[in-house]
Amino acid sequence: MxxxxxxxxxxxxxxxxxxxxxxxxxxxxxxxxxxxxxxxxxxxxxxxxxxxxxxxxxxxxxxxxxxxxxxxxxxxPSTDEHSKIRNGLLENILRFGQRTRTALVSAQFVQATSTVAQALQVASGTRVMRVVRVRKSHRRPLLCTEVYLPAAIAEGIHPQMLEDMPLLEAIERTGHAFAQGEQELIAVNASPEVAQLLEIATGAPLLRVNRVVADAQGVPIQYLIGHYAPDHYQYRMRLSRTGGTTTVWITD
CATH class of the missing domain: 1.10.10.10 (Winged helix-like DNA-binding domain superfamily/Winged helix DNA-binding domain)
Known part of the structure; x- marks a missing residue:
């Protein structure tokens, strides 16, 4: 320069x-x-x-x-509706992926537990796909995700997509567009499995995100459990007395 x-x-x-x-x-x-x-x-x-x-x-x-x-x-903060859409969940995840790398740990069909079944609105024991991945930056683990997908959706996803593509993008490529979602944030201690994936001590404090994403009809298309190392993340909200809806997404 x-x-x-x-x-x-x-x-x-x-x-x-x-x-x-x-x-x-x-x-x-x-x-x-x-x-x-x-x-x-x-x-x-x-x-x-x-x-x-x-x-x-x-x-x-x-x-x-x-x-x-x-x-x-x-x-x-977003100042117009176009910005709000641009900065939505999928776009945030795509931008997040530009400077991080995903490592696929496992992907297999399993029977839905009662918790997974409730999240996906299916019967317990229903066949679903479980995908476990770790996202890294400069070879250092930042987060690990455990994602459950309905079998009908999972069967349309090419195995290569699980290796290097945000799962919501992969889901959309199967023709299932997401329109809404709910998530909760919880402070937890790392289980032995999560600690090994994130290369931290068992019992270390983590931020856990439980998220259900649904289509326009309200049918769940993804249930995500994410564990985030708190030293890599900030949770910030802008509050106002005036109207408007606050939307906060934690990327995966």
Whole structure:
């Protein structure tokens, strides 16, 4: 990045590029930005320039810098209906996947337990698919998900999709579009199985997400149980006295 007589200061140019990446989802909420050293190499500028650019973005409220976690994007409020749609569940997951990698642990048909059956609105013992995956960033596990799919939907998903595609995107490719969902967040301790997947100690505190996604008719098409390492995630809501509906999704 070379300056010209009429160009703004280098730190402003870097800040503008990073700002645009934050807006278009290149840097998704929940995933740290590249480190100062990596940005210095990319832009070909001094480290002080990178620090000045990040300081400007922090002043604007676009990022937050946390000790031990790095530089994290700050979720911005939607100002129009198009933005709300664009920033919906599937889009958030797709952007999240741009800077993380998925490892498939297992995928097999099982009999629905009473909990799974209730979530998917089927009878206990019904044949469903169970998919366990781990999502990583820089080879470090960030979260693990246990997803249950109705057999009719699972049979239409190509096995390769389970390896490298967000499951909601895979489901939509089978012709089952999601339209609504409910989720709850719970603080839990890591079970031995989850601890092994996330490479943490058994009993370590985790954020658990239980989510049911349904189609336009209210028929469940996915039941997800996600376990998230809390040191990689922030839960933030913007509150207002005026009308509107607050929608908060935790990506998978």
């Amino acid at each position: 070379a300056p010209t007589p009429d160009s703004p200061p280098l730190f402003q140019q870097v800040a503008q590029t990073l700002r645009q990446r934050l807006r278009d989802g290149t840097y998704p909420v929940g995933i740290p930005l590249p480190g100062e050293r990596e940005l210095t190499r990319e832009f070909g500028v001094a480290r002080t320039t990178i620090r000045s650019a990040l300081a400007r973005l922090q002043e604007e409220g676009s990022i937050t810098r946390l000790r031990g976690q790095g530089t994290l994007p700050v979720a911005q």
